[in-house]
Amino acid sequence: MKIYSSNDILIEKDSTQYVLTFNTDNKYNHFWKNTSSQLEPLKKNITNEKTQIYFKANTIKTLGKLLKENNNTLSYRHAMLLFLCIGDQLNYLEKDKYSVLTYNIDDFVIISSDDEQENSIFLLLNTSHFFPIDNNEFNIIIPFQKNNRFLSPELKKIDSLPFQLNFKSTYYSFALVIINCLNPDILKNDSKNDLKIDDYINGLNIIQDSKLFFALLRCLDDVPENRCYLFI
Secondary structure, three states, X not given: OEEEEEOOEEEEEEOOEEEEEEEOOOOOHHHHHHHHHHHOOOEEEEOOOEEEXXXXXXXXXXXXHHHHHOOOOOOHHHHHHHHHHHXXXXXXXXXXXXEEOOOOHHXXXXXXXOOOOXXXXXXXXXXXXXXXXXXXXXXXXXXXXXXXXXXXXXXXXXXXXXXXXXXXXHHHHHHHHHHHHHOOHXXXXXXXXXXXXXXXXXXXXHHOOOHHHHHHHHHOOOOHHHOOXXXX
8 A cells, every 4th residue: 555655765565564665776865874774674675776675663754644633833843853863864965965955744754663753864855856966055946836935034035047046945944844843833924025033032922941942943043154954
């Protein structure tokens, strides 16, 4: 039974276990090594064409479905796990000299090992948004979704192609995904694309002074080069 699919990625349920399938011959070796380790695989089948990772799970669903089940918000724990798990994937993807230009909610899945979904991991599973990094920059030569809710300020300003952009633009966009999951009203108020760091701080008072709060602020620096993914 198919559970999730995008591009060359497929998750199916096989009797009492799940199978993640992706192309063996691809450019994202570090990314898939990290993704596989987060799943704690029972076994792997690897051919020249396809890699299959077999793993146990209680439930698997998209982030969009999880949000709908919870009044469009995530708990602090789930938001923290989203930041940690996807951040791990991003770090390894950067070792492959790639990063993510844009995000959509249903690019993410939550894989849980218990009914309460407390013991869960989040994974980013849509390689169509991966762009190569050269000298710490995206070289954008093809159109992207300008109406995407999670664009960094510098990405919103692009009005012609080709264009070069610091790859740390992705940290800002990823932070917006999590902010939207914690308080969707923040981005709803951004009709003029003029939200500032103080607007995010005020909207995140529900997690103020937490580790996740400060981790998000590091991703939202006005200067792309100064942004960092760090949870301490």
